[in-house]
Amino acid sequence: MPFKPDLHWSDVTPEALFLNRRQLIAGAGALLASPALAETPSETLEPTSLEDITSHNNFYEFGWDKGDPAAKAGAMTTKPWSIEIGGLVDKPGTYDLDDLVKGQTIEERIYRFRCVEAWSMVVPWNGFELAALLNRVGVQPSARYVAFETLLRPEEMPGQRDGSFPWPYVEGLRLDEAMHPLTLLATGLYGQPMPNQNGAPIRLVVPWKYGFKSIKSIVRITLTDQQPPTTWNILQPSEYGFYANVNPAVDHPRWSQASERRIGAGLFGGRVDTLMFNGYADQVASLYAGQDLAVDF
16 A cells, blocks of 8 residues: 555644543544544554654764764754755755745645664654655756755854864765655654754654665755766765665664664663664555665665
């Protein structure tokens, strides 16, 4: 069955209610029954607490420690915010984020996805399908890839003041990946605006890929006919390929990817087997038919 969410952003359940199952069933039964949740592998798992989601982050523009983003990202200015959209599109230009979200062709909804790096979370995102935005600006027939770029503002992002990365952070998707209904531009958590440390005000979420593929604080989107560079592939091409699909059968050169640690599950109870495509194989495996995923990693 194809994934097709049908909840508006205003239907997102607050964290306290989301975590209280009895209240959820009694007061928001429609949310639990929605295809937006019922058709994803995250539905059987408890969502991660907002505290854990917002305190354990990779956002290297603010530092290398998992707590650095929460401690240092508050200084980042997120209003006003605009996104430059260009390349192989019919309507290139600089778009105000509020206008994009409030546009008649784009509506925010709730999505509950597993996100995985060496650790994993179940996150109730609110946002909209990337495809809705791309359809709005018009994708030209020659486009094959979508490139993304993060904000470059070292006066507010202290991690950008050193030479550890080739700033700004860049990422990319193949066009069919970008147009898949599971691929989101997320603008919040638990129905609240996106916290700075999680990539405010808008970030990419691709739930079947490792977390480093989820670029934060996006300021530029470009459609292209050439595979775009991506930051981690630039830094370590032997370790980080373009695709970044969750594949437990292919180890990272320096560690196994066969298992993951669930944040919030406790020190001894949180290690679980990693699922192919992070559990979304039924929805996305067809995108890679015929590819050698040990080569296209």
